[in-house]
Amino acid sequence: MTMLGRLIDGVSVRVLILLGVLAVALLIAPLIAGDYLLTVLILILYFAYIGQAWNIMMGFAGQLSLGHALYVGLGAYTAAALYVHFGIGPWLGLLVAVPVAALAGAFIGFLAFRFKVGGVYFAILTIAVCEFARVGFDHLAWTRGSSGLFLPVSQYSGNDLWHLRGRPVMFYYILLAATALAFVGCRALLQSRIGYFWRAIREDEEAARSTGIDTFHYKMIAVVISASMTSFAGVIYAFYYNNLFPEQVFHISRSIEIILGPIVGGVGTLFGPILGAFVLTGLAEILNNVLAALGIDLPGAKQVFYGICLLFVIMALPDGVWPWLARRMGLSERSK
């Protein structure tokens, strides 16, 4: 079978049509959308991409990371610092940023999996390392500590793709490409030998080991891939926002934002992270607009409603929105 043939093997026609419509809609969206809608879409794609990366660890291999802001931050800071200090562009910076994040992931994975730190303990360990990084970067002079690292900004008439200096629409297409690649890549991974072994580990680690799977090895692969993928989003984050503060980048609420999408969308599914990003970011923006229209200007009001909606979604749909929607629409993702 060809690569393409294998990728779409077992996918129903309806899913393929759905994917096609989604792809076309996202490709032409910037032509129709105004500035505001474009920034919202950028945010959605950003979370869809990172959610996909996080899902590799939790959804595929069953390792709950609550510290993914670490890899975003390491990617962002590495690329930004190389740019500010040496004028090294983001694409070359990636060559350093990705290995740095991968190493951090490997470090956490090695400690946790060697010393058999699992479940809740593993989650807390990932938070701890991220907090560690937050305080560390607060005191790191090379990245300007707590006063923040700023990238030089000016008005851009064109888009310099090589230096990632330009208007939002450029970031939109980069994130769209990344999200599409991540989607296809994750499907390929899930259907490969690694994907089967990951899911076996997720389901029952001891049984997986007695089926001959070197669980340490495959869990390490999951962390390293997930961390590397996430750090790319960090690089984009740095060049999109142009300022980095440890207090914001490594904050635990960043890690939580990352995982809300895939959990609400459906952990372990390929569409979950994308759908979750749409649902949650969409919900937040709708709440913004509704509250503004009602003339309610209370700081915190939006988050209260958001929290309540979140509560209802997870109470009503324990497996996430996608598995429910797929059932309703008669689609099913065969390799869950």
Next chain:
Amino acid sequence: MSTLLKVEGISKRFRGLLAVDRLSFEVPKGAIFAVIGPNGAGKTTLFNMIAGVYTPDGGTITFRGERIEGLTPDKVCRRGIGRTYQIVRPFPALSVEDNVIVGALLHRNGVVDARAHALDVLRRLDLYDKRAQLASSLTLPDRKRLEVARALATDPKLLLLDEVMAGLRPTETDRIVAILRELNRETGLTIVLIEHVMRAVMALAGQILVLNHGKPIAQGEPQAVVHDKAVIDSYLGAEALS
């Protein structure tokens, strides 16, 4: 016949309790070998030592001429020992087919090859028609056969079966007995089973080892063992023979 598995003087102690006490036995290649004995006799502990879950406190385990005691479970499996659990643990959210593909992938790189092999194994175990179901939706007898299928898909030379007949109705027991006997005859697979269902043991085993308090109290041909006085006193009871 050459020896496939050789256990020499292995012991395991848990918090002062001696679960297995200097146990030795040999399993010839191609044999069906049963381990019986009352609850707490150390049977599952013995399996866990062979399968690499526990490291013996002393003694050696030799498989195909190589020492394997203390290896991790995944390494033991890759050497050619497959196992099932007393309390079944298939991968619940995976389909029957995917469960077995996981096993088949151990010695195959391609998923396509692995799937073909998995389907062969499923046919052998009468699970082919249920291949698309989630493992969690199966009945207990089906889950037990699924565990056997998953272990079998790893192409073991030796299969360790921990009470696969327990909790099954006689017709289901007979079905598994038939499948296992066929496997053994056609592929030369060596099987070591822990079993309480004497009907299955008598039908399958060429050799029986009886354990009590971690020690062997009898070993030999089925007919000889079940008439052994020590075995009757400590385990079978006289009514088992009637």
Next chain:
Amino acid sequence: MPAEIYLNVAVGGVLTGLVYGLMALGLSVIFGVVRVVNFAHGEMMSIAMYIAVVLFSAFHLDPLLMLVPVAAVMFAFGYALQAGVINPFITRPEHSQFLLLVAVAMIIVNVLLIVFGPDAKGIQTSYSYDSFQFGKLIVDATKAYAGLAALVVAAALFAFFKYTTLGTSIRACADNYTGALVVGLDVKHLYALTFGLGAACVGAAGVVLVLIVDVTPSLGHGYTLLAFVIVITGGLGSMPGALLGGLLIGLTEAMAGLLFSPSAKSMFSFAILVLVLLFRPQGIMGKRAA
């Protein structure tokens, strides 16, 4: 620096640590029995802190006198939360429970923000600037009272679990869920009671802590994390471990603040956590799982 500064800071750290310990005790009780990781723990504490602040500014009620009533209110809150929201989640996977409590925390933080605004609020008692002097050792009166109160509440909780029938049934429930069901214990009710007790603990800790620390709506998550660090350091499910972990972390934070910088405090507590996870995953007082 003269040696007594170290001693003074250390004693202050230990006293604060007792309050941390009480807070962590609440978390430990909840996890030990209900097996739910309460990611809204610090946020629940900030509710209690605000109640204390309101009672103080409106009626000049001393927080130490309000300890029992506020703890009772928090007990009711915890009971309702477990019975109404968390119970359906006890059989769900960890990430699902985590998300639920994150949502609860988000609601708490922002309701507090709407009601009280973003500014820090504190309590100035008549003894806020008092101190006791023992030779060269100087102890803040507020910290001394706070530490003492925390100790009393913790002792009461220990006594409850050891000497009352209800406490014993809850412990039975923690040891063996199915067994508890079999002997006919109303597990859901016991879970809710336990969550209530945990909430009362953290509520009492909040009332005491507000003597030492000003409260803001977003204060909670930092303390949630701190409670985790303490509980895992001390040993999940071990009540003495939680108190001991609290002492250790309180002391570490105080010394780190003195020797390095106050902003590096959390780095040291997290370093302790990582070391414990790696070399003694069951925690200082925890029993090794078989």
